[in-house]
Amino acid sequence: DEVLSEDNIGECDALLIAINPKDTVEFLNSHAQMISRKTLVIDCCGTKRTVCAEGSRLAEKYGFTFVGGHPMAGTHKSGFSNSSGDMFIGAPMVLVPPVFDDIQLLDRVKKVLDPLGFGFLHVMTAEKHDSVVAFTSQLAHVVSNAYIKSPTAREHKGASAGSYKDLTRVAWLDPGMWADLFICNRDNLLRELDTIIASLGQYRDALEAEDFPALRELLREGKKAKEEVDGP
Structure with a gap:
């Protein structure tokens, strides 16, 4: 094994790029002419539209093969010291190929x-991927990060359990990486933020009015939605 360099990048059969979206685009533009036609390039970014558009353009220009990818696994900790050899075992891997019938x-x-060791490969368009992860991942990180800013958070010890831990785990994030991901997918993330803000407003209105039936119905709807999406 060798450290990847401009001297040996052309010898790679496969090249997986696991850096921020903006950095991935810069890397591809600065190294595309060095990548061999035999090389399969897979990016591992958390957003797909911008990266896949540029990756596909450069692949067509220089003759290598590009496929968008997103391993749907990870932890709230980053860096090589927090790496794990079995992180992806059983996890899904999203693929955005240039064509879907190859x-x-x-x-x-x-x-x-x-x-x-991925559990399965899930093929979808870049547009569909970015729309879905705005809800499944990015919104969750925004909500977690905002939630922990409550002044009451400093008083949680001794009065918190699983709910607190579940909701705050991903507040521990890489600010630069997630800001890049959010901006790359801002249209979809803004849509999801507007949706949850409107929903929270309904809960607040019911509480302020001490409207027990309305609050109970909101909670019933949320429970039903969870059961329909993931089962009881």
Whole structure:
């Protein structure tokens, strides 16, 4: 094994890029001419539209193969010291291929990723990916980060349990990386923020009015939605 450099990048059969979206675009633009036509390039960014558009453009220009990717696994801690050899075992891997009917390409990608132990590969468009992760991941990080800013958080010890831990875990994040992800996907994230702000307003209005039936119905609707989405 060698450290990747401009001298040996052209020898790679596969190249996985796991850096921020903005840095990935810069890396691809500065190294595309050095990448061999035999190389399969897979990015691992948390947003796909901008990266996939640029990756596909450069792949067509220089002749290598580019596939967008997003491993749906991780922890709230970052850096090599927090890496784990079994992090991806059983986890889903989202793929955004240039075309959706190239079975040989998907088989090639599968063979490259097999050693990582992903549970399954989920193929979708860049647009669909960014729309979904705005809710499943990015909104959760915003809510967690905002929630922990309550002055009451300093008084939680001895009076908190699983709910507090679950909701605050991802508040411990990499500010630069997540700011980049949020801005790259701002249209979808703004939509999800507007939705949850409007929903929270309904709960607040019911509380302020001491409207027990309205509050109970809001809670019932939320419970029903959870059951429909994930089961009881």
